[in-house]
Amino acid sequence: MSQELIDYNIGYLDEQTKRMIRRALLKAVAIPGFQVPFASREVPMPRGWGTGGVQVTAAIIGEDDVLKVIDQGADDTTNAVSIRGFFARVAHVGTTTRTDEATIIQTRHRIPETPLSEGQVIVYQVPQPEPLRLLEPRETETRRLHALEEYGLMYVKLYEDIARFGHVAKTYDYPVLVGERYLMAPSPIPSFDNPKMDGNPALQLFGAGREKRIYAVPPFTRVESLGFEDFPFEPQRFDDPCALCGSTGVYLDEVIIDDAGASMFVCSDTDHCERTVAENEEVFA
Amino acid sequence: MIGQANGSTAIPAAGFADPTRDAQRAFRAVLDALSHPSLAYHVGGAPEAPELLGSGLGAVALTLLDEESSVWLGGPVGDDEAVSSWLSFHTGARRVAEIAAADFVLTPFSDMPDLATLALGTEEAPHRSATVLVDVRGASGPARFLAEGPGIDGRVEFDAPWADGSFADRWSENNRLFPRGVDLVLVDATTVSALPRTTRLSVIDTTPGKA
Numbered sequence: 001m002s003q004e005l006i007d008y009n010i011g012y013l014d015e016q017t018k019r020m021i022r023r024a025l026l027k028a029v030a031i032p033g034f035q036v037p038f039a040s041r042e043v044p045m046p047r048g049w050g051t052g053g054v055q056v057t058a059a060i061i062g063e064d065d066v067l068k069v070i071d072q073g074a075d076d077t078t079n080a081v082s083i084r085g086f087f088a089r090v091a092h093v094g095t096t097t098r099t100d101e102a103t104i105i106q107t108r109h110r111i112p113e114t115p116l117s118e119g120q121v122i123v124y125q126v127p128q129p130e131p132l133r134l135l136e137p138r139e140t141e142t143r144r145l146h147a148l149e150e151y152g153l154m155y156v157k158l159y160e161d162i163a164r165f166g167h168v169a170k171t172y173d174y175p176v177l178v179g180e181r182y183l184m185a186p187s188p189i190p191s192f193d194n195p196k197m198d199g200n201p202a203l204q205l206f207g208a209g210r211e212k213r214i215y216a217v218p219p220f221t222r223v224e225s226l227g228f229e230d231f232p233f234e235p236q237r238f239d240d241p242c243a244l245c246g247s248t249g250v251y252l253d254e255v256i257i258d259d260a261g262a263s264m265f266v267c268s269d270t271d272h273c274e275r276t277v278a279e280n281e282e283v284f285a
Numbered sequence: 286m287i288g289q290a291n292g293s294t295a296i297p298a299a300g301f302a303d304p305t306r307d308a309q310r311a312f313r314a315v316l317d318a319l320s321h322p323s324l325a326y327h328v329g330g331a332p333e334a335p336e337l338l339g340s341g342l343g344a345v346a347l348t349l350l351d352e353e354s355s356v357w358l359g360g361p362v363g364d365d366e367a368v369s370s371w372l373s374f375h376t377g378a379r380r381v382a383e384i385a386a387a388d389f390v391l392t393p394f395s396d397m398p399d400l401a402t403l404a405l406g407t408e409e410a411p412h413r414s415a416t417v418l419v420d421v422r423g424a425s426g427p428a429r430f431l432a433e434g435p436g437i438d439g440r441v442e443f444d445a446p447w448a449d450g451s452f453a454d455r456w457s458e459n460n461r462l463f464p465r466g467v468d469l470v471l472v473d474a475t476t477v478s479a480l481p482r483t484t485r486l487s488v489i490d491t492t493p494g495k496a
Contacts, residue, residue, distance in 0.1 A: 009305060010306065010309075015305060018312075019308075022316075029319045031412060037412075063306065143409045144409060181463070218435040
């Protein structure tokens with residue numbers, strides 16, 4: 001009775017679907033930052049849980065790949081564990097939690113602290129691929145705005161933030177200009193991570209399953225976070241080090257530690273935190 | 286459908302030995318090549334592809350073409366019954382006579398049509414443009430280019446034995462159309478390299494005696 005009832009194709013998707021996604025990926029790489037429509041398929045998870053990222057990963061992954069999946073930086077959350085298990089089973093790939101050992105990293109809303117290297121691929125799960133959507137709801141219009149490279153709306157939004165709050169209030173999904181041409185939503189990564197996209201040696205692929213769009217940033221491509229001469233882009237900063245590993249210059253999550261509301265700030269990147277803790281122990285052992 | 290065009294009943298040669306794995310490997314090579322212009326990647330092969338098409342180009346064709354895509358065949362491959370029946374049998378791609386209607390153009394470099402006559406996409410849909418799969422087997426020209434653009438760390442020099450004297454000018458015409466334009470996938474017997482529309486080339490003079 002242990003025999004499986006269904007023998008899935010390697011990578012879960014059928015070959016015709018993979019070809020369709022692969023053709024879209026090639027166009028996405030050729031036109032950095034441009035959103036290429038694709039026929040998003042059903043995968044065994046609900047829309048909004050990373051179906052775009054899963055489809056992109058399924059279209060590129062092979063048996064000699066090593067997959068890492070993170071959710072808000074963590075390797076050990078439900079979504080990350082499930083997606084890793086899914087590909088281990090349907091694509092027969094090795095998995096890892098170490099950023100430096102992975103060939104493909106699928107991510108929800110973070111870029112790992114460990115710098116990516118050439119040859120790696122990072123696949124972002126994207127809920128809303130259109131950076132102008134909240135400013136212009138009509139797809140016909142946003143397409144035209146991209147065609148005309150008319151991004152005044154976004155600058156007005158940033159200007160209004162500055163006029164009201166004295167600074168740009170957007171701290172995640174902070175808009176970027178890719179290759180000095182296309183305005184792009186970096187998926188809701190914190191603006192802390194935005195500088196890592198610029199000139200990154202890894203191939204960055206973005207999949208939006210519900211919205212049916214794929215886009216990409218090739219390696220060594222200029223990714224400029226929008227700003228003004230007198231109010232340049234400023235990524236988030238953290239004054240205190242991680243309470244567990246002591247790292248500075250990393251993105252921290254607030255964790256509530258008792259019923260009185262006390263909290264501590266720890267690395268969002270669990271792989272980075274664990275390895276730094278291990279290194280510290282070696283030093284002090 | 287087999288051999289329908291000339292009424293023969295010849296069975297086309299085999300495609301991929303292991304379609305899922307072979308297509309994945311070939312695709313990653315093409316994706317890597319397009320993400321790193323100037324570098325060549327091992328593409329695997331479809332060893333039984335018709336000789337005129339070649340094993341490498343055959344593998345790329347099997348990986349990217351299917352019944353949803355249209356293809357235009359240029360040069361001798363366009364007249365070869367073995368090639369068209371093999372492609373039609375294994376991919377189901379629609380062969381079109383109108384070059385501007387083709388999603389894929391498959392041609393030896395020497396017969397590559399004027400790029401401006403291919404599908405170039407529109408400002409709103411620049412992705413609706415042609416990808417040119419170019420057979421560059423046996424090329425041994427002296428061309429050497431300096432390349433820059435996305436996928437390249439700064440600038441890089443590379444040999445382009447397939448290119449002729451007028452290619453750099455033709456390519457810069459294609460650059461000027463950005464975001465419209467075509468992308469080239471250059472395939473020899475076992476490796477693939479690529480030029481996305483974003484790669485800018487300048488000619489390096491390789492005439493002996495000049496630095």
